[in-house]
Amino acid sequence: IKTTGYLDIFQSGYKPPDEVIKTAASPKSNDEPLEIFWTSEDPNTRFYAYLYFAELDHLKRNESRTIKIFWNGSPVSGSFNPSSEYSMTLSNSRAFTGKDHWISVQKTSDSTLPPILNAIEIFSAQSLDEFPTTVEDVRAIESIKSTYKVNKVWSGDPCAPRLFPWEGVGCSFNNSNHQIKSLNLSSSGLQGPIALAFRNLSLLESLDLSNNILKGVVPEFLADLKN
Incomplete structure (x- = not known):
């Protein structure tokens, strides 16, 4: 999915690239989730993810797109509707650890449209062995x-x-x-x-x-x- 229309990328404060937000992935089937898997070499590594969303379709009156996010089966956020006016950023406030990781972007039961995902960034937290600023x-x-x-x-x-x-x-x-x-x-x-x-x-x-x-x-x- 893509658009050439204007989207406010500054609303959430994270300023994702405009070219990235104007495209989105969606599953082939309406009921399938979008899923990302990876394995960590160190199960103690702390991971954070930032997921970006923006509605790129012109929804009809009888259409809705409501999304929920899970990480290893635990909810990362409540259900939400991507905005067609600005990009939305959702992230986990508590780090996830472990060997195997699975992020699932799903539609809710009352959503008529499949989930979308415009972009995702995954970070691992590292301990800093250096001095801080005064x-x-x-x-x-x-x-x-x-x-x-x-x-x-x-x-x-x-x-x-x-x-x-x-x-x-x-x-x-x-x-x-x-x-x-x-x-x-x-x-x-x-x-x-x-x-x-x-x-x-x-x-x-x-x-x-x-x-x-x-x-x-x-x-x-x-x-x-x-x-």
Whole structure:
């Protein structure tokens, strides 16, 4: 199934690729589920899955598509109807472990149409043997995120793991804690005055706020940053 129409991919905050969401898989038979199987080498590995849904068909009045998801026989979510206006993201809040895994996307008994699935991502959680970002920097960047409602996928530790820092964030890595040393928020839709939280990034060397709608004078604390 596919569409060329507009779908809001920002509604759930996960921003899946537009080209992916505009296509969907469905089973050959109306009553069959969509199923994914895999085997883990380590039964203690913790798995998380993110499933993406969007209705691509123009449903008639007497048609309905209601879906439910199971992982190894346990429900991941309640029943739901994919939206034709925006993509929906469902995931398991509790990690699943074990050797054999089976995700089943099924139609409910009162659904007239088969289940669909636009995309799925499966992640395994790994323990990090490295230091976190300093508490002061985490509080500062979280305050900046909240103040400007930064439209980026900023979650977890800003600098860890070191191969995957937050978008636009550059970090300094040492033997005790990570710290933010550069921040690029250019063309990020920021509005209002420059927030005081920037001065709490004590190791900051580079700050790019260009192409935003910032107002007011440049605060003196930017000149007082040690680095």
